[in-house]
Amino acid sequence: MKKTKQLSIFLMAGLIVAGMFMVPEPARSMDTVDHSLFNGLLKQYVQGSDVNYQRFKQNETRLDDYLKVLEQAKPDTLSKNEQFAFYINAYNAWTIKLILSGYPGVESIKDLGGFFSSPWKKKIVRMNGKIITLDEIEHAILRPRFKDPRVHFAINCASKSCPPLRPEVYVGSLLDSQLNDATRKFLNDPKHNYLNGNDLYVSSIFKWFGEDFNRDVVGFFIQYAQGELRDSLKSRKSSITVHYLDYDWSLNGK
Numbered sequence: 059m060k061k062t063k064q065l066s067i068f069l070m071a072g073l074i075v076a077g078m079f080m081v082p083e084p085a086r087s088m089d090t091v092d093h094s095l096f097n098g099l100l101k102q103y104v105q106g107s108d109v110n111y112q113r114f115k116q117n118e119t120r121l122d123d124y125l126k127v128l129e130q131a132k133p134d135t136l137s138k139n140e141q142f143a144f145y146i147n148a149y150n151a152w153t154i155k156l157i158l159s160g161y162p163g164v165e166s167i168k169d170l171g172g173f174f175s176s177p178w179k180k181k182i183v184r185m186n187g188k189i190i191t192l193d194e195i196e197h198a199i200l201r202p203r204f205k206d207p208r209v210h211f212a213i214n215c216a217s218k219s220c221p222p223l224r225p226e227v228y229v230g231s232l233l234d235s236q237l238n239d240a241t242r243k244f245l246n247d248p249k250h251n252y253l254n255g256n257d258l259y260v261s262s263i264f265k266w267f268g269e270d271f272n273r274d275v276v277g278f279f280i281q282y283a284q285g286e287l288r289d290s291l292k293s294r295k296s297s298i299t300v301h302y303l304d305y306d307w308s309l310n311g312k
Contacts, residue, residue: 091131091144093227095124096151104225109154109216111161111311118158124151129184139230142204146228149195149213152183156192157216157309166307167216207270207278208237210263211244219250219261219306238282245282253290256297265302275300 099120103110114121128151133144153167156177160170170177178193200209214223221244228236244261245251251260264275271278276298280291291298 089136090140090230091133091136092127093124093143093147093229095120095127096147097227099124100223100225100227104223107218107222107310108312109223109310111154111157111164111309114154115158115161121151121155121158125155125184133186137230138204139233142200142206142209143228143230143233145195145200146209146212148183148185149192149200150223152192152195153214153216156180156182157311164309166309168307201267201270206237207267208241210267210270211240212237214310216310217305217307218310219303220310221250221263223310241282242284245279246284246287250303251279253287253298256294256299257301258291258298259301259303262302262305264300 099114099117103113128144128148131144133141136144156170157164157167164170167177170180172180176193178196179191181189181191183190183192183195196213200213211221212224212228214220221240224236224240251258253259258276258279260275260279264271264278268275276291276295280288280295283291
């Protein structure tokens with residue numbers, strides 16, 4: 059009996075020691091993240107450049123369910139395109155959640171900032187076991203990691219001068235065509251950018267993030283402009299003067 063007890067103690071001690079040196083199991087890789095909840099909401103409540111925040115508010119629990127999906131995901135195990143799409147969708151979904159936190163008494167996203175801080179610096183985004191800000195998604199992840207200026211036409215800041223929120227989620231398999239489409243639509247929309255003689259009037263996005271466009275606004279426009287706008291820019295490229303339009307921060311809702 060004594061020997062049996064000693065043997066049991068020895069085995070238990072061995073298991074404890076072995077456990078101390080076990081290598082943690084790596085995070086299981088993911089092929090995609092299920093964005094279907096958010097996709098359904100976008101299809102229902104985004105029309106043109108308008109977002110129906112009233113209906114979003116009525117179905118906020120569905121948005122919350124999607125945010126939980128993002129919170130539980132492991133984006134670093136995704137392919138590069140899936141990661142890129144993940145963070146774009148996360149930015150847009152959490153921006154809507156921020157608006158809903160003050161809706162209907164919100165005339166501008168800037169109303170939701172503090173006296174000394176902007177709304178983009180609020181720690182609201184639950185992701186990767188942390189709570190981060192919208193600024194961190196944009197300036198610490200999206201811009202430096204993917205280095206793609208088209209991201210500025212995919213993320214939406216809930217304001218009328220922002221590139222419109224797309225009525226569908228971004229997905230890795232379609233990402234390049236989706237980014238091209240969002241960029242072309244914004245650049246060719248005379249409400250946001252237009253040419254008057256040799257003067258090109260553009261969104262302030264091109265001033266704030268000039269380095270992302272290699273300080274060559276006209277060259278970027280020629281790449282994505284269409285029709286008469288593209289032809290005019292190409293023929294007058296050397297004589298074009300760029301002007302930056304004022305930004306309308308009023309809410310992009312009905």
